[in-house]
Amino acid sequence: MHNMFLGLFQRHCRKVFGMNIQVADPGSADEGPHEELEEISYDELVQALGKLEKYQQAQALKKSLTLPSLRALYQLSGRGDPEKRNKLQIAEELLASRSETISTATRNLANPHFEFIAPQPRSRKPTVLDKAVLQEVRADILVSQLPTWVGRTPMEVGSASAGTLSADQWRTFCTIHLPITLIRIWAQYPTSDKRRQMLDNYLDMVIAVRYGTSRRTSVRRVEIYNYHIFKYVRGLLTVFPGHDLVPNQHLALHLGEMLHSFGPTHSYWAFPFERYIRLLRHANINFRTSETERTFFRVFCISNNLRAMLESENLPAFLKNFGTMIEQAMGGDEKTALLGLFAQEAEPTAIVDEKKVTPLPRDVYQGLLACVRRDPTLNCSGNYRSIYDTSSSGQIVLNAQGHLLSSIKHKGRRFCPVSHHVGDSNVIFRVSSNGDTGMRILAMGQIQLIFVHKRRRPDGTDWHQLFVAIRRYRALSQRDMPHDTYGRYTALRAGLVYEALAVPVEVIPVRNIVAHCVTCPYRNSGTSEACMVAFTLDEVSSLF
Template identity: 30%
Template structure:
């Protein structure tokens, strides 16, 4: 008989860290009580987790003045147990004698002894659940099916002639150990984040720690009828004592199955726990060291800046000790989304390196006062991490622990979210700008030197006055006159709320300026859409840019228009022999040698620029435009409301690729109005291209300022009936952000928007009132699962198969791959000679020289030692991919076949006619295998030939008209490729009567 096991001691746990408080159990008298019956040891661990979390969160979840709110309480277990004294919570230490923050759970966890096949099945199921959003029942069925598959393989074997056998006892035991519930597997893999649960008022967003003392109705004192700002036309009387404080009174609980259930929960991820897990990653400290080294070099004003670590503000940011904060690897810097940006760009946006602090409760958009309550917990933790830091008991590289500090630097969001979160007035307010005090009715003032700048002392003063004001009218007066409200970010002693928020280029330029240009300046015609005579709604645009129509442009007669590079051709000398009014849809241009420069001429008032004729032409040309497969094409049909609104990427590609390839031909009729419209358009595209570059210099920033001023001044002249919007004003300040923070890719919201978009795909199980919690868990699980696959805790037998698992979690693999075209064959003598020339230039083996194998064989043995033979044998390929770029031969995929080359290459732009791999032996007898491209050059047209693509070097369009030189071919190493090109082939005479041959309009995509 088996020995009876001793009964385990149990206790009722009501912790919030593991969600036990949300469960129900029967008490000794049979009455239901909140909590979960678990072992006393588990209860003890849960209480320790609560103590770590609640010590930081309890004093931060409500306003300091709300003394009526209950304090968090952790109910003791039913059975008292003896345990060490843990009365002192685990938190950052002012006293070095205090115990460090316990990180042992993230270092003790190990799967080395796990069963590799069953672990592999479990990981696949978790990946499908987390990344592909498969439901729990589907994952359970998957686990059962794979369990059956393992049994079939064990009993039947993989060889048909193998005899059937029975499972052994050990095999049966192992198979029964595989959980069939996906939640059990995720729990065993420690994928769930540590969350602190709070009861949230659905009306005012007041937060209550979960305990038995929570009132049925919200007792928070709130401001009556508070909004984001007054109507600028209303008269404000601060002597009128409007009552602003009243008890919210919103119901917090509802009755469900004889128990009271909170109507809404709010969960915050604990930053200290996240940091403990973050520093447990194997390679993260090496990346931080690399980043700190890059940050510690002195700032060079005239050098090229490739990332935020090289920017001026990053290198001048000082810590509490007066030393550069970002030069230490133990100092972590966050951006508000919230994203740890110390790691290099290649790992910065990985799920496991992003801290999701919380998701604002929906469904309505919170006010500033409500946002302050939501952000207070994370701000308090950031404040602690700045002042006293956090002493971790252990990191991956520091067994004895490490003391770390954290700071918040850039804040990036769209315009309304930034204003609402930071306490600045809305874009429709009198003080429309968060950097200067220019009034909205002066928006046409383009002289930045006359704009009174905001200062941090002035902002803090008026924000404090607004916070302490007892009158709603007084607050509104401050908001109207100074554009300021109180924000919880002002609690951070080091954070400059004026200088440390940025203008997000995605929302400002793409969804702002480009969308305004096509819908408001050009007035896109919707006559192509027969089913929707009302046209395209601009509600989204107006919400984004504000009610700019109420502003004033001022007199346009005093506008200083940009001066053309050339004097321009006199109006009477322009050639009007041909027009664009052809019935067959073809266009014959008569552009002169002067290019596009001419005296400015405005179209008639109210004229539709993007009219039906232009739309038809652009739509006709779109199918002929080739863009690389890695770039999303703009919609094939423009002007149809049924096609939907253009997204940021679609707008960018429309303005920087499709329209530059087509508009020069359409507008090159010699009409000064069309020339003026194209110059205005070219300035817009130029500033967008510069702002989106991967690296930035002071010269490029100066060019950006030139283009934005030229674009705005010419827009005021060309479109006097359409006012500028606040986004146009903010685009001028974007130049200051580029100067302070470096290239915009380090702080734009593109990457974060894509990651946040994955949240909405997560399974929520229809948990109304708690929708944000499963979304947070889903996001955190993705990061923790990425970290698990990259960790060293998995069995050695599983590691050869991890690449397949990582492919499920990473849609874009960074490894090289290619598709083979044919068997080995030989290069012809001309290409072999070109290959040898590039080998001697790119891979010199001094004092030896590369020569063909035929010549080498003819050398005498003594002379042959001075040379290295190059065989003509190659392996041909159709495609070659590395990272996200795919290069193809022109016969395989023309869209991927035209590339721009780096400066040391023998040509600038060319067509890939062949891709091959070549193997050769180096001087040290080692084998070198490289990928090579055979390039047919595309050469520029001579300046003597007039064409509408000439004389555009004053703009940053990356646009040129080229012709193929079929008589010449070069062999180029794949590392000499600079970027892909988008292109459009024009037929003979299609661009100009002076061009009776095929031409290629090419846009360089090196942004």
């Protein structure tokens, strides 16, 4: 975790790019400030020489004199230009041979022809993430729609008021917000342009980290990780000449070996420890540190005993209603949530509450009927007809009512309709093809409704199942396709779609939802309709 999100992301932004909202003109930063020699009078030099005779400790001499006075004494002692030495280093060298220094300095001070050496101008690396770029990033952050489980980046990022970003905030900033903005403003330039080269190099790092921190790995994924991380490190030396590699960048080159030997990084990274350290830092222990361990152990036992009781078949039904409250109070079952991420066809279960059923909208019902007819795993070889179709006979009438839900938990994540939370409603999902090959295609869409549906099987039993009604995001036309610069970076799994949703409502079982996706309005003109960037957040599926 620290190697990726802090060792790579934080260092690249702060040290390689340079990030400062106060820098308005990146071109002027190439030259840097020119340090001028401060004029010191003869009397000041005499006083400085007197303090050199007085003090024998470097710290005391450092505190009693200014940097210009120390630099002048250094030159008077015949040592030349102190260059980049700081106050303490100059003081230590002056006191190393104190008597000789005083003698030489006194002699040169009496020489009216002695010339001081003006300091060389200090160069400063250019700031890539300057005011103009960070303002673009902040504008995109403001309008981006993120799921609730994604860590938020402070709006003041790039300034001191943002504070110290956590590893999770660096991950969100560098894998979501920066790629969305930098591709929009830099990908338009030719490959010979420095901005395009910086973008390509940065995205190699992002892609490598996304593969390196995926919750599933394979030989192919390790190969992709190695390709992009080695390309990133080699690119650093060519795109940013003079940049020195650091141990974290070297360590990242060996992560592929660890992925091959030990599997996904989440099983051995430090995120769980960091979370508990944060909890401990904010926990109110009433200055009773000796009781902290016992309290944590007691609460741990209580929470697990309560979970075991709730899963018991002998528990009265009315007590099971407190399950949600207990899970919220105890923080939920992280193991179950984690295992849910890996189940490709995992499907949450629910029972229709007959007191809360309502008629489904006509278009949603027609979409449900088409879905059940199309998928053999849903119709169980049964022949279903619409409740509005009175001409057919000998077929099972599909129930036209459903129990609407405000949210569901699937694969450890919360999904809900757009009317409740936009960020949790944007998803990527699997769609069965209409052909006979059984192939599956992927699409992006927005959840309109979530409902539990009860239908009669051919064997006469009832089946309760969760479905979602989705409106798909429309793909770009051939005319607008050249504007999708995100499509160049296929491993990033991002692209442009039209903001206006498709009119038809599609209904799919919840198990077909793959993951959330982030959306952000695309602010460049040129397309025939308003567009937005869609950025998938899949962690474990075979999408990548």
